[in-house]
Structures are given as C-alpha cells and as structure tokens.
C-alpha cells in the first residue's frame with residue numbers, strides 16, 4: 001500500500017476527530033480526494049478508526065455516490081426519472097454516450113469522465129437535468145450534452161459549465177447555480193416575509209411546554225409524508241429519558257417529483273434553522289443536524305454561511321439571544337445518494353456512520369433515535385411552519401387550510417403542465433384547482449405523493465389535497481392524455497427495485513416480481529388472472545415490509561389497478577390453453593442452439 | 606378418471622433431485638390409502654412413460670432447465686385438471702437456478718469440456734438429439750404454464766403433500782395450517 005494513501009486516510013480521519021460515527025463524512029471526503037474507496041483505502045480506514053473493513057465496504061457499496069472502483073475525476077449523473085424522460089432525457093443520454101464514446105456505467109479510457117444514471121435529483125420542473133460532480137445542469141438537450149462534454153474535455157472544470165444563473169438565491173455568490181426556484185405561488189406561511197430572530201425570541205419568552213402547546217394548538221402535522229402531529233412528537237421526545245437529545249431536519253427530499261424543500265432551503269433557510277432551534281428549546285436538545293441529500297451539495301457552502309451568520313447574530317450556538325440556559329448548534333450531514341435515507345430511521349443510521357439501513361420501529365426516534373437518544377426528526381417544511389406559528393401565533397395558522405389540515409402546503413408540480421414549479425396552496429384545495437394553477441387541466445392522470453403515492457384518474461380530480469384525502473409530501477406529477485399509466489407505474493417500480501435496501505424479502509423480491517408481471521401485461525402478454533396476482537402480491541409487499549419504502553412501493557400497482565382498471569382490462573386476455581404467453585421457447589433455446597450447433601426439435605415444431 | 610371410477614394422479618420430476626418424490630413416499634403406510642383413493646398415470650412411481658388419459662391432479666417437481674422439461678410440463682398442463690408445483694425448485698427454480706447468473710457457454714464448458722471429470726479430447730459439445738438443449742436460464746414452472754397450487758419446501762414434508770392431496774381429492778379447499786408451510 002502506498003504511503004501517501006495511508007497518510008491521506010490518516011489526515012482525513014484526524015479532521016473528523018477519528019470519530020467512527022463520522023464515517024459518512026470521512027468516506028465522502030476520501031471519495032472526493034481519491035476518486036474511489038478501493039480495498040486498500042477501506043483497509044487503511046478500518047485500521048485508523050478501529051473498525052472492521054467490512055463496515056467501510058458495506059457503507060461504500062450502499063450509497064450511489066460512493067464507489068469502490070476507480071471512476072473518472074468527473075462523474076456525469078444524468079437523471080433518468082420518468083419526468084425527465086418525458087422531457088427528452090433519453091436523447092440527452094444518447095448524446096452523452098455518443099460524444100463520450102462510452103455507455104452508462106462506464107468511464108472514458110483516459111479515466112477522465114464517468115457516465116451514470118441517477119433517479120430523481122429534484123429538478124423535475126427544469127429537466128432533463130444532470131449532476132456534473134456537485135454542479136447541477138438543467139434543461140439539457142442533446143446539443144447541450146455534446147457541448148458539456150467538449151467543454152469538460154477542454155477545461156475539466158464543472159463549475160464553468162454554469163453559464164447563466166438561476167433566479168433568487170440561486171445566483172448567490174456561494175450558490176452560483178443555474179437551478180431555478182420557479183416559485184409560482186407564494187402563500188401566507190412559508191413564502192411570506194419574515195423578521196429574522198422574531199420567532200426564536202417569542203419562543204424563548206415562554207416555557208418549552210408552552211412552545212409545544214402552541215405547536216399542538218396549531219395542529220401542525222408533518223409535511224414530509226407521514227403526517228404525524230408535530231407537537232405530539234415533540235412532547236414524546238421531551239418526556240423521553242436519555243441525554244443528550246437531538247433535533248434532525250430531514251432534507252433528503254428523495255421522493256420522485258418533490259423539489260419544494262430545495263426551494264425552501266434556497267430562499268428561506270433562516271426560517272428552517274429557526275424552526276430547528278425552537279424544536280431544540282422545546283425538547284431540551286443542544287444539537288441539531290440538517291441531513292442534506294447529496295444531490296443538493298451545491299447548497300452546502302451557502303447553508304454553512306447562513307449558519308455562521310446566525311451564530312454571529314446570537315441566534316445559534318452558545319447562549320442564544322443572551323439566554324445563559326439555552327445553547328443549540330446545527331451541523332450539516334451530507335447524504336450520498338440513497339432514497340431510503342429519507343426514511344427517518346435509515347437517516348439516523350446514516351448520521352451514525354452506518355449503512356443507511358432502516359431500523360425496527362418501535363422504538364420510535366422520539367424515544368430512541370440518534371445514538372439511541374430521544375430525537376425529533378422533522379421535514380424542512382414542517383420546521384419552517386413552526387417558525388411561522390411562533391411568529392404569528394397558532395390561531396392565525398389554524399385559520400388557513402381545512403378543518404383537519406390547517407395551514408398551507410408547498411407543492412412541487414411537474415410533468416405535462418404549462419407552468420411547472422413550486423406552489424404554496426392552502427390545504428383543502430381541490431386537485432382540479434391545483435391543475436388549473438399549473439396549467440395541467442387536460443391531464444389524464446395525476447400522481448399525488450410521489451412514486452410511493454397514488455395515481456389519480458380524471459373522475460377523481462375534485463378530490464382535495466389534505467391529510468384525510470389526497471395526502472402528499474409535496475409531489476404532484478401531471479400526466480397528459482397521451483401517457484401510458486402502466487408504463488409510468490413500471491418506472492416507479494424500477495425506482496423502488498433500485499432503492500430497496502434489501503433487508504426484507506417482500507420488498508427486495510416482491511417489487512421485482514410486481515415489475516415483471518406488470519411489464520408482461522403492458523407488453524400485451526397478460527391474462528386476467530395476472531390482475532389478481534398483482535393485487536395479492538402488492539398487498540403482501542405492502543403489509544409484510546419492514547419500513548415505509550416497502551410499505552408504499554406497491555402503491556403504483558394498487559392505485560392503478562383501482563383507478564385505471566379499464567386500461568388493464570383492455571390489455572389482458574382470457575386464456576384457455578393454460579400456457580403462459582410470455583414464455584417463448586424458441587427464444588429460450590436460441591443460445592443453446594448456437595452453442596451446440598443443432599436446432600431444437602420442440603421449439604420449431 | 607380410471608375405468609374403476611378412481612381419479613388419476615400423474616407426477617414428474619423436471620429439473621429436480623427426486624427429493625420431492627422421496628418426500629411423497631415418506632407418507633409411509635398412508636400410501637396404501639392413497640392407492641385406494643387414486644390411480645397413478647404417467648409417473649416415475651409406476652414407470653408409466655406417457656399419459657394414458659385425463660388426470661385430476663399433476664404433481665410437478667423441479668423447474669424447467671431444458672426443452673424437454675418444457676415439453677413434459679406442457680403435456681401435463683394439457684392432461685391435468687389441476688397442476689401443483691411441488692417444492693422450491695418447481696416454485697422458484699431452486700438449486701438448479703443457481704446457474705442463472707452463469708453464462709450458458711460456461712455451463713456447457715463445465716459439463717462437456719473443462720469439468721474435472723470430463724474426458725473429451727475433441728472438445729465438442731455433444732449434439733445428439735437425445736440430449737435436450739438447455740434453456741437460457743432455469744425457469745420456475747409458473748413462468749411456462751399456469752399452475753394452480755404451490756407447495757413450498759425443499760422438499761415439502763410428507764404431511765404437507767398428504768394434506769394437500771387429500772383435500773383436493775376430497776373436493777375440499779386446500780387450507781394448510783401454518784406449521785405445514787413454515788420453514789425456519
């Protein structure tokens with residue numbers, strides 16, 4: 001092993017205090033410095049931290065942005081989400097391949113550039129999009145792809161690919177991204193003006209219990225998808241035994257079609273950090289973690305700067321607002337490309353320096369979370385709501401929205417509509433009204449709640465966006481009259497197959513079987529009994545999986561079976577001979593015929 | 606149905622190890638009851654090679670690894686009212702399906718050219734029509750024909766087979782207690 005590798009490893013570990021729980025940061029840094037984490041590096045790292053080599057390797061193999069094989073100094077990751085493909089990602093992919101002379105998954109022979117696919121990177125309203133290392137490039141065309149490759153070959157600097165800056169803080173000197181916020185509708189809660197520090201001062205003027213009461217009175221529920229009452233969660237964490245306690249902000253935003261947290265963090269990070277600080281005060285925590293998905297690494301410097309300014313202004317760090325009894329600080333934990341890490345227990349594993357495997361619940365994080373201590377995990381938007389509630393009082397918040405779902409919801413709308421982007425709307429709004437806002441009135445189907453959500457048909461467009469009807473973490477994908485709903489459902493299953501952590505069989509295997517059968521039906525080789533099979537298997541995957549990923553991954557199948565039965569029925573046939581039409585004997589013996597050098601007697605009879 | 610009015614049962618082992626058939630024999634003295642209940646048609650049990658008529662139940666052990674398996678399986682589908690996948694090989698491919706991640710060329714090479722016990726100076730892969738061509742991979746049987754029931758296990762215990770068979774032959778629903786289907 002080279003001495004320099006050993007030295008680099010030692011240096012990187014030392015910078016993280018040789019702390020095993022910081023393995024995620026250590027491995028990410030080494031990946032950046034060395035280009036990959038090979039066996040040598042894993043071994044050196046294991047020695048340095050006093051852990052097993054397999055712990056390093058299992059982490060590296062888990063996260064999409066980490067690699068155990070050498071890859072190019074520049075990695076181009078093209079989003080191949082269905083929405084991006086609707087916008088032409090396949091042509092862009094072909095152009096990248098042609099210009100680089102390699103296929104996806106390969107590296108150019110000179111070792112300069114690696115080409116990969118990634119699932120949704122949260123740019124669905126400005127796709128096709130790709131990450132070039134940390135740099136986001138949006139609205140790609142095949143021309144743009146060719147130009148990018150030529151430029152990278154010339155100067156090798158991804159940052160120089162940004163030729164125009166996006167709107168709002170995307171143009172901030174610490175961001176400098178071509179990403180656009182596309183905020184189409186500002187509501188009275190999230191995208192409203194704020195006075196920095198006001199919410200914290202108001203919170204500190206009352207007791208922690210009163211803060212929790214305010215959040216409960218506002219009947220705030222989680223905006224990240226599950227919709228758990230926030231005040232109750234905080235109360236559990238406050239009451240739970242164990243010190244220190246933690247506040248974690250979930251900015252993993254991996255649900256396909258969701259990009260509102262990116263915009264909130266770009267425009268109103270203060271509102272989010274204030275919410276975390278208030279949560280810290282309420283539950284008695286001194287430490288907070290912002291878990292930022294790896295795809296949003298371009299926001300990191302900017303967010304670090306916001307945190308630094310908050311510290312300088314006494315809104316973060318020691319003795320906040322001069323209170324000797326309250327200190328709270330926030331660090332940013334970067335993810336590394338794993339959808340399942342948005343699931344709160346997987347997210348905590350990741351923060352602990354482990355593979356992003358979900359854990360069994362109960363115990364819930366509020367009882368035993370980060371390092372086994374009581375932890376509140378909340379979505380970015382939830383925490384931003386908290387700030388608003390403290391600013392203006394719960395009553396004002398409750399006036400907005402519907403009875404069971406007070407407040408507003410920030411939606412990220414993409415797909416076949418005239419103005420895709422971010423919309424803050426009151427809860428209780430009809431789906432048809434949402435479509436009218438975004439210019440997607442002629443939709444055939446709308447996927448509400450991301451890949452794990454539900455596919456809603458035209459007849460149900462008068463349903464409402466709220467916790468009791470159409471719940472969503474924010475993702476609204478609009479599909480026009482020419483789209484094939486079953487093909488879309490298939491693409492969602494592909495996503496879950498790729499992102500399953502593999503721990504439990506119903507999710508690891510079940511999703512593959514669902515996808516195969518759905519594909520068979522889509523190819524016109526299905527029979528009516530296949531629909532019962534899909535229904536049964538989907539139900540099994542839903543009920544028998546350990547975490548929320550598997551518990552929702554079959555939703556594309558279940559909801560299309562329910563809402564698009566006619567489409568299925570038109571594709572399947574009733575068969576009487578008992579043969580499975582998808583099985584093609586001639587194709588199955590083809591390879592053997594070539595190897596053995598004779599024709600099959602059965603296949604061509 | 607036989608001339609004596611008894612329903613008929615057929616069995617076969619495709620890409621299996623005959624372990625499932627051994628398990629069937631494990632019903633011990635209940636086999637006497639079984640022959641009172643049914644007649645065997647095509648089956649290794651009585652060595653009848655081809656179907657002599659329509660059967661009530663077909664028991665299939667093993668998946669499809671070659672074209673002959675496919676022919677036999679389709680023949681079973683054509684002759685049997687009910688087909689049961691017996692054991693993990695039939696249901697999921699089982700041990701033979703371990704080759705599914707190995708290129709077919711390597712499988713042939715191992716069997717006929719490079720295997721440690723192979724003597725084959727010509728290096729040719731035999732092309733005798735008696736040797737069925739391998740499929741590109743091993744298929745669980747429900748990927749080839751419609752299957753009515755699945756009995757998991759490697760092999761399914763005799764009690765499981767007995768319970769399923771007697772239920773079917775007695776026109777009862779096949780509802781096996783958890784203990785007969787659980788393996789851990």
Ligand SMILES: Cc1cc2nc3c(=O)[nH]c(=O)nc-3n(C[C@H](O)[C@H](O)[C@H](O)COP(=O)(O)O)c2cc1C
Nearest residue numbers: 222223224252253254342343344378379382548549
């Ligand atoms: C597979 C999976 C992915 C998830 N991804 C996210 C995410 O990206 N952001 C988020 O806030 N919540 C996500 N969640 C929900 C979290 O587990 C958790 O419920 C949420 O962060 C709690 O915050 P809230 O109560 O403020 O919504 C995900 C859940 C699952 C099962």
Ligand code: SF4
Nearest residue numbers: 501503504507547550
């Ligand atoms: S449901 Fe899927 S993602 Fe969740 S623990 Fe099981 S295998 Fe992993």
Ligand code: SF4
Nearest residue numbers: 621622624692693694
């Ligand atoms: S399931 Fe087991 S016993 Fe039955 S054929 Fe396969 S390997 Fe043999």
